[in-house]
Amino acid sequence: MQFSPLALALIGLLLAAWVAGAAGLMIAAASKARAAEGSRKAARRMARMIDEAPAIPLLVRADGRIEASERLAGWLGLPKLPQYLSELDGGTSARGLSGAQLAELSGLVNRTQKTAAPFRMALTPPGSQRSLAVRGALADPQVSPGGAALLWIFDFSESESELSRLRAEASRAKSDFSALVGLIEAAPLPMWFRGPDARLKLVNKAYVAAVGADSADAVVEAQTELIEPVDGLSAAAVATQAAQQKRPIERIVATTIGGMRRSMRVSDLPLGEEGVAGYAVDIEELEEQAREFRAFREAQRQMLDQLSVGVAQFGADRKLVSANQPFRRTFAMGRDAAEGTEFERFLREAREAGRTPEVRDFPGWRSERIEWFASGEPIEEAWPLGDGTHLRVVGQPMPDGGLVLIAEDRTESLALSATRDTLLRTRTATFDSLFEALAVFAPDGHMQLWNRRFAGAWGLAPEEIDGHPTADEFVAKLESHLARPAQAKAIGEIVRGATLDRKQTGGRVALTDGRTLEIAGVPLPDGNGLLTVLDITDSQKAEDALRERNEALEAADEVKTRFLANMSYEFRVPLTSISGFAELLEAGVAGDLTPQGHEYVAAIIESVKRLTDQVENVLDLSQSEAGLLPLAPEKLDLMPFVTKVVREREAAILGGGLSLDLRGGQTVKVEADPHQLGRAIGQVLDNAIAATPRGGKILVDLSRKSDGVRIVVSDNGKGMSRDELRRALEGLRTGPDGRPERRQGLGIPLARQLVEAHGGSLELLSRRGEGTTATILIP
Missing domain, CATH: 3.30.450.20 (PAS domain)
Structure with a gap:
């Protein structure tokens, strides 16, 4: 079967569409499968993530x-x-x-x-x-x-x-913060906190009290500063510096707190970005103690400089800290030997100056002395120096590792010790050679020292006191040697008085052998007592003889007193009778007298008067020498009194062709017996009248001096030689044959006796051909 091209094209298109659809389904299925796998992976991953x-x-x-x-x-x-x-x-x-x-x-x-x-x-x-x-x-x-x-x-x-931990830490931090805030508030020293701008944000109570504010808020609001500006820098400026430098700044400043200037140690501590904290510690007491310590140290150095002992202190680093002037003189330290000299250098320089002992190994000797710093006990040494100086050096280690060196110059003390030994030997020899018997007793009664005569003076054997017997033991040994044993107690009292009572006592004791001892207890400066014993047997016999002779003299003086009293009566009564009968004859009571009879009677009256005066002089002189002259002192105006005495001799002055000048103040007074003082001045005037030739001049001057009243009688007569002046002052004395002899009369001796009876004195100055001056001084 044949297909048309259009059909083929359509079939091709259909197949292509089918292939495309299948491919698309396959691709979609693959995508969904991948999506489902991704979803499963995502679900597993999500489940795993949820699990984790x-x-x-x-x-x-x-x-x-x-x-x-x-x-x-x-x-x-x-x-x-x-x-x-x-x-x-x-x-x-x-x-x-x-x-x-x-x-x-x-x-x-x-x-x-x-x-x-x-x-x-x-x-x-x-x-x-x-x-x-x-x-x-x-x-x-x-x-x-x-x-x-x-x-x-x-x-x-x-x-x-x-x-929980954070809560605990927060609670602890909160508690610590509260405690810290409380501590800061209760702190006795001012504390504060500044913000980043250096302004005060927080202050404690001590700060508020220091600035005298009402509250912390008032301080913060007013920004009251505790620390005053120093060198133009305020406290805030210093805090800013601490924050910028990020290190604490500490300084000592003075501020006023409570009206008083106080020294404060101020610290500013930066706290990062938060601000700066600060506190101020009052160190006024520390500063005062530092000043007192510096003053004490200076006073101590001055005191050490006054000592005769040298003192130097070395620190733990073996360097000289201080040395007083005696120490520097002792070790011949120069001016450059300042503080900080090392001990080794000090010893070396002292050796160079000849102030250390001569030793063979000086480094070894020096090392031994350096060991004194580590010694735990004081070390004492004797340093004989080459110049004859003897130093006693003591090293006293200090707790801080230092050393105090003490140097004492004992040269003089050693010389004194030698002298003392010599003196002790001399004292012992002197004690033994003294005529007195001596013994020294201590305050505890023991006999310390005695000489060789002491035991023999009491009739004791030397062995009996060799054991330093006590006073009681010594007295007990004396009882058998005393004529009166009861006197032994008195001897003990004498020793006790010299040692304990610190008084001097004495007495006499008789011994059984007929001797008499004079004893005395003398306190000595050292607290001991000295007992001196002197054999006064011969002097006692002489004293007895003198006492008998004194008794005889007293009897003779009594006989003399009775003789003077009798002679006063026997002389005056006949003279008074003769004077009375002569006056009766002159008055014609017995009949008229012939002119020649009147002459005889006048001669008798004149002779009786002169004899009466001489008898008065003799009696007064005798009584004065015997201390029996009677005085009746009274207040006298001297000028009128002397004028009266001069008037009584006016006839003799005019008859001798003399002139008399009487000088003196009217206010001169004296305390004296008018009769006796008149006789004394009269005797001096009579001698001046008799010694002044016709045409002469006599001066009588009265004055008061610091030592008493002076009466000066001077003349320009013939004067006397030294021998004649001596005989005039002697007056009546006993001649070589025992009979009294007349020497220049009794006027001057009597006047001197009368003046001396008033507590005064009589001085005679005379020169041949110039005259005589007699000065009577009566206090």
Whole structure:
């Protein structure tokens, strides 16, 4: 059969269309197969992703059936996932959910299924440390139609632990922050905080009190600064510098707190981008202590400079810290030897200056002295120097590893010790060579020292006091040697008084051998007592003889006194009688007298008068020498008194052709016996009148001086030589044959006795051919 070309074309077209359709179906089938395979892969991947996801979906249908991954059974501790929600209750076993948890979950699911309200809750399966978070919502109809609820269950056990830890840390941080804030508020020192702009944001109570503000808010609002600007920099500027440099800045400034200037140590601490914190520590007391310490150290150095002992201190680094002037002088340290000199260098320079002992191995000797720093005890040495100086050197280690070196120049003390030894030996030799017997007793009563005469003076053997007996033992040994044993107690009292009572006492004792001893207890400056014993047997005998002679002299003096009294009566009565009878004869009681008789009577009266005066002079002189001259002192105006005495001798002055010049003040007064003082001045005037030739001149001068009243009587007469002046002062003396002899009269001696009886003195100055000057001084 043949087909037409049109049919063939149609057949071809149909076949082509069929092939094309088949090819298209094949391609579509292949695409769907690939799509289905991709969907299966995607479903498996999604299921795997859901299995590996931190949340597990749980679909709860309206009838209570559940669909979920088996992982949820593992989270709940179940062997397999049940079919219904109510079967999640584990009962009494520690699996699944507790009844309360399941009831709460069921209620929330039912509410969501009915109202489409989402919910959230947290579950912790019993007996498990796992924490589950449940988020529930109404499921999409495409997921499950019919009002199912879709629950997403998250395991946030690790998150919960982290959250618990973070909560604990937050709570602890909050507590620490509160404590820190409380601590800052209660801190006794001002503290503050500045923001990045260096403005105050927070201050504590101490800051508020320091600036005298009402509250912290007032301080922050007013930006009241505690620290004053220093060198043009305010506190805020310094805080800005600390923030820029990102390092703390500490400084010491002075500020006013409570009206007082205080030294403060201010610190600004940058806190990153938050701001700058600051605090101020009051160091005024520390500064005051530092000033006091510096003053104390300076005073200590000045005090050490005043000592005679050299003191130097070396630090733990073996360098010189300080040395006083005596130490520098002792070791000839120059001005360049300042503080910081090493100990080794000090010893080397001291050796070069000759201030260390001469040793053969100086390095070894120096090494031994360096070991003093590590010694635990003080070390003392004697350093004899080449120039004869002896040093006592003490090395005192210090707790800080340093060393105090003390140097004392003992040259003088050693010389004094040698001198002391010499003096002790000299004292011992002197004690032994003294005529007195001596013994020294200590305050405890023991006999310490005695000389060789002491035992013999008491009649004791030297061996009896060799054992340094006590005073009581010594006194007990003396009782048998005393004429009166009771005097032994008195000897003990003398020793006790010299040692304990510190008073000097004495006495006399008689021994059985007839000797008499004079004893005395003398306290010594060192607290001991000295007992001196002197044999006065011979002097006692001489004293007895003198006493007998004195008694005889007293008897003779008594006889002399009676003699003077009798002679006064025996002389004056006859003279008075002769004078009276002569006056009667002259008056004509016995009849008229011839002219020659009148001359005789006048001569008798004149002679009696002169004899009466001489008798008065002799008696007064005798009484004055015997100390029996009676005085009746009274207040006298000296000028009128002397004028009266001169007037009594006016006739003699005019008769001798003399002139008298009386000088003196009217206010000169004296305390004296007018009768006796008048006689003394009269005797001196009489001698001046008698010694002045016609035409001569006599001067009487009265004056008051610092030592008393002076009466000067001078003349320009013939004067006296030295021998004549001596004889005039002697007056009446006993001659070689035992008879009294007259020497120049009794006027001057009597006048001197009368003046001396008033406590004054009489001085005579005379030169041959120039005259005589008599000076009477009455205090």
